[in-house]
Amino acid sequence: MPDAVKQRLRALKSLEGPFEPVDLAALGETPQAAFLDWLEAAIAAGIAEPHAMTLSTVDAAGRPDARVLILKNVDERGWHFAISAASPKGRQIEAEPAVALTFYWQTLGRQVRIRGRATALDAADCGQDFLARSPEARAGMLPGRQSQALDNPSSLDAAMALARARLAADPGLVPPAWRVYAVAAEEVEFWQGATDRLHGRLRYRRQAAEGPWRKERLWP
Numbered sequence: 001m002p003d004a005v006k007q008r009l010r011a012l013k014s015l016e017g018p019f020e021p022v023d024l025a026a027l028g029e030t031p032q033a034a035f036l037d038w039l040e041a042a043i044a045a046g047i048a049e050p051h052a053m054t055l056s057t058v059d060a061a062g063r064p065d066a067r068v069l070i071l072k073n074v075d076e077r078g079w080h081f082a083i084s085a086a087s088p089k090g091r092q093i094e095a096e097p098a099v100a101l102t103f104y105w106q107t108l109g110r111q112v113r114i115r116g117r118a119t120a121l122d123a124a125d126c127g128q129d130f131l132a133r134s135p136e137a138r139a140g141m142l143p144g145r146q147s148q149a150l151d152n153p154s155s156l157d158a159a160m161a162l163a164r165a166r167l168a169a170d171p172g173l174v175p176p177a178w179r180v181y182a183v184a185a186e187e188v189e190f191w192q193g194a195t196d197r198l199h200g201r202l203r204y205r206r207q208a209a210e211g212p213w214r215k216e217r218l219w220p
């Protein structure tokens with residue numbers, strides 16, 4: 001049945017809509033303002049986890065890697081996420097800070113793509129973020145072995161027992177590897193899907209880090 005999977009996938013719907021027509025020309029002067037408008041629309045539409053995004057990085061050999069993370073903030077510094085510097089993505093960003101973020105808001109037929117550079121916030125901001133996490137989320141980060149091979153599940157239990165004990169003894173503990181990064185955008189694209197496939201696309205770009213944003217429509 002070599003075609004069974006192909007047929008199964010072809011039968012699935014995508015970009016079914018109907019989607020509200022969007023006036024891309026009315027989007028804000030900065031991509032942050034436009035993003036916050038669309039994020040509010042995604043929240044109002046009841047989209048599950050509208051703050052989930054794909055972070056794409058490259059490793060030392062230039063091979064792409066990608067995974068889903070949670071957006072923690074958007075401000076003049078950019079789009080924020082929190083990770084361990086000891087994880088594969090943390091090491092990839094240290095070596096190559098050029099990254100991409102992708103959001104998909106399914107029932108609205110919208111995608112946002114951000115390309116830019118990730119910079120770690122200062123230690124005080126990183127510490128504040130860590131201490132705002134739940135006790136379980138803080139303990140889970142302490143062993144510092146994310147994405148390493150887990151040869152023996154009992155080592156996880158032992159490491160977690162140790163981590164909980166360390167936190168109980170020192171509730172203000174902040175592991176030095178905890179990082180909040182802000183992605184300063186170089187280009188941001190807002191994509192409004194259409195059932196007739198004539199998708200609306202608007203890209204923001206700027207020449208210099210502090211320069212004005214230029215907006216341009218893109219072919220679908």
Ligand SMILES: Cc1cc2nc3c(=O)[nH]c(=O)nc-3n(C[C@H](O)[C@H](O)[C@H](O)COP(=O)(O)O)c2cc1C
Nearest residue numbers: 052067068069070082083084087088089090146147
């Ligand atoms: C919805 C969702 C949210 C996630 N949020 C985070 C997050 O905020 N920070 C994080 O380090 N990993 C998060 N993860 C796990 C990552 O996708 C990934 O598995 C992990 O960070 C290891 O990635 P790495 O091996 O590339 O370093 C999330 C996964 C999902 C599906």
